[in-house]
Amino acid sequence: MKLPSINYASPTSVAEAVHLLAKHEGEAQIISGGQSLVPMLAFRLAAPSLLVDLRRVSGLDRIEIEGEAVVLGAKVRWRDIENDSRLATAHPLLAEAVRHVAHYQVRNRGTVGGSLAHADPAAELPAVAVTCGAEIAVVGPNGDRRVKADAFFVGPLLTSLAPSEVIVALRLPAWPPQRRWGFREFARRTGDFALAGAALFYDVDVNGRIANSRVGVFGIDDVPLRLLEVEKVLDGTRPNGAAFAVAVARARDTVTPRTDIHADAEYRRALLATMLERALQDAAERKNGHA
Amino acid sequence: MPDLPINLTVNGLPVSTEAPARMTLADLLRERLSLTGTHLACEHGVCGACTVIVDGLAVRACLMLAVQADGSEIVTVEGLGSQDGLSALQAAFRKHHALQCGFCTPGILTTMHALLLSEPSADEARIREVLSGNLCRCTGYIPIVEAVLEARASYARAEAAE
Numbered sequence: 087m088k089l090p091s092i093n094y095a096s097p098t099s100v101a102e103a104v105h106l107l108a109k110h111e112g113e114a115q116i117i118s119g120g121q122s123l124v125p126m127l128a129f130r131l132a133a134p135s136l137l138v139d140l141r142r143v144s145g146l147d148r149i150e151i152e153g154e155a156v157v158l159g160a161k162v163r164w165r166d167i168e169n170d171s172r173l174a175t176a177h178p179l180l181a182e183a184v185r186h187v188a189h190y191q192v193r194n195r196g197t198v199g200g201s202l203a204h205a206d207p208a209a210e211l212p213a214v215a216v217t218c219g220a221e222i223a224v225v226g227p228n229g230d231r232r233v234k235a236d237a238f239f240v241g242p243l244l245t246s247l248a249p250s251e252v253i254v255a256l257r258l259p260a261w262p263p264q265r266r267w268g269f270r271e272f273a274r275r276t277g278d279f280a281l282a283g284a285a286l287f288y289d290v291d292v293n294g295r296i297a298n299s300r301v302g303v304f305g306i307d308d309v310p311l312r313l314l315e316v317e318k319v320l321d322g323t324r325p326n327g328a329a330f331a332v333a334v335a336r337a338r339d340t341v342t343p344r345t346d347i348h349a350d351a352e353y354r355r356a357l358l359a360t361m362l363e364r365a366l367q368d369a370a371e372r373k374n375g376h377a
Numbered sequence: 378m379p380d381l382p383i384n385l386t387v388n389g390l391p392v393s394t395e396a397p398a399r400m401t402l403a404d405l406l407r408e409r410l411s412l413t414g415t416h417l418a419c420e421h422g423v424c425g426a427c428t429v430i431v432d433g434l435a436v437r438a439c440l441m442l443a444v445q446a447d448g449s450e451i452v453t454v455e456g457l458g459s460q461d462g463l464s465a466l467q468a469a470f471r472k473h474h475a476l477q478c479g480f481c482t483p484g485i486l487t488t489m490h491a492l493l494l495s496e497p498s499a500d501e502a503r504i505r506e507v508l509s510g511n512l513c514r515c516t517g518y519i520p521i522v523e524a525v526l527e528a529r530a531s532y533a534r535a536e537a538a539e
Binding site for chain 2: 087088089090091092093094096117120121124125128129137139141165188189190191192194195275276277
């Protein structure tokens with residue numbers, strides 16, 4: 087057998103799961119789809135003594151579109167997002183980003199909560215969460231709290247989630263229907279992790295100028311990042327090629343990409359510039375917010 | 378920790394067994410049930426060779442704990458054809474030479490079977506997108522795509538007959 091020896095529990099409520107985590111502080115880990123955690127176990131990169139499976143916990147698998155937010159339960163799978171036709175208008179950036187997540191078989195089991203907890207620097211959902219200023223709802227021994235996405239991801243595969251806390255939902259702020267957006271990533275093979283990617287959106291004010299721009303990048307640094315400098319460049323300008331060129335140049339200067347066996351820093355920088363440029367063009371062409 | 382009880386249905390037959398928590402669904406099928414058609418290669422969710430169908434969905438059996446399949450209905454490659462012959466999808470694979478060494482074939486057959494059951498009119502782009510989760514180092518994929526495209530008709534007919 088490939089996986090390390092391990093204990094297993096399948097509680098029926100979040101409260102019971104939190105209790106189990108607290109009892110085994112630091113030694114227990116939540117499992118749901120297992121699409122990130124089981125490979126981590128296989129490689130011995132994770133070796134908890136107890137797996138707490140959420141499979142019998144109900145109520146975490148809903149996609150709710152409330153007046154002010156899109157709320158994804160922690161057990162919502164990629165396939166559920168893909169099959170929910172409401173999201174094409176309720177959150178088109180999310181819908182597009184999720185199209186790029188993993189392969190068919192993994193999409194059938196991988197979950198929102200798992201992706202957030204795993205915190206891969208090249209993953210799409212954490213990038214969308216940071217770009218949109220989403221909140222991650224967690225439950226711990228002292229009750230529940232909401233963590234801003236940019237305070238949640240603290241390093242590669244590292245989050246600010248406490249050892250006895252459970253992620254229960256991701257809350258994405260309301261998406262105005264006229265908002266313009268773009269999402270681009272480059273991966274060597276469909277469904278693989280991106281070498282570099284950009285997720286962005288902006289609104290257009292009554293004078294036809296960019297307002298409220300948000301530019302997120304992933305696969306570049308240790309965590310998904312908003313490029314605040316680039317947002318400053320964009321806000322107040324007219325959405326055209328000249329403005330985008332200035333923004334892309336600023337992005338090149340701002341980022342400090344990592345080097346690994348897949349790509350060196352300079353290649354990542356060039357790739358990000360191309361992805362960002364294309365995402366900005368896509369946004370400008372989506373006049374009504376739709377493709 | 379003592380072994381955990383697991384009750385599931387495999388290729389239409391009820392199975393009651395026990396397994397340690399660390400045992401994957403792939404190992405349960407191969408080692409406890411001797412269903413060695415489910416192949417293991419990478420064992421960390423990259424190659425797709427171990428794909429089986431769990432409650433109608435294609436999943437990687439190396440990334441699912443056996444205990445997580447408790448209460449589920451499983452279809453493996455052994456469940457696709459019958460004693461009398463190959464399924465339409467399998468026959469199309471033979472006709473189009475959609476395999477050479479055959480190691481990846483069970484995972485590709487189960488994946489494409491699950492796909493065509495839910496999307497019998499999947500186009501070539503969709504088939505290729507879904508196929509991206511399965512590695513084949515022999516065929517270059519072209520004959521696989523041709524076989525799946527041809528097999529679509531039998532799934533469409535089955536759907537119409539229901």
